[in-house]
Amino acid sequence: MGSSSSKPRKGHEKSKHLPKVGTPANEEWEHETHQSVMFGSSGKMVAAGLIGVLVVIGLLLLTL
Numbered sequence: 001m002g003s004s005s006s007k008p009r010k011g012h013e014k015s016k017h018l019p020k021v022g023t024p025a026n027e028e029w030e031h032e033t034h035q036s037v038m039f040g041s042s043g044k045m046v047a048a049g050l051i052g053v054l055v056v057i058g059l060l061l062l063t064l
Contacts, residue, residue: 019025 019029
């Protein structure tokens with residue numbers, strides 16, 4: 001019998017490993033992770049930017 005660590009885990013057909021430290025792939029992964037932690041998803045950033053632009057346009061129209 002094999003040990004329990006040699007058995008494949010259910011539901012993990014393609015495991016995703018982190019890139020080695022110091023490689024360009026690692027730097028890209030760190031940048032994407034930092035950006036998603038700081039700003040959330042890109043869809044939320046686009047929505048927030050669009051709302052901001054609409055608010056500025058609305059304020060400009062009110063002052064005219």
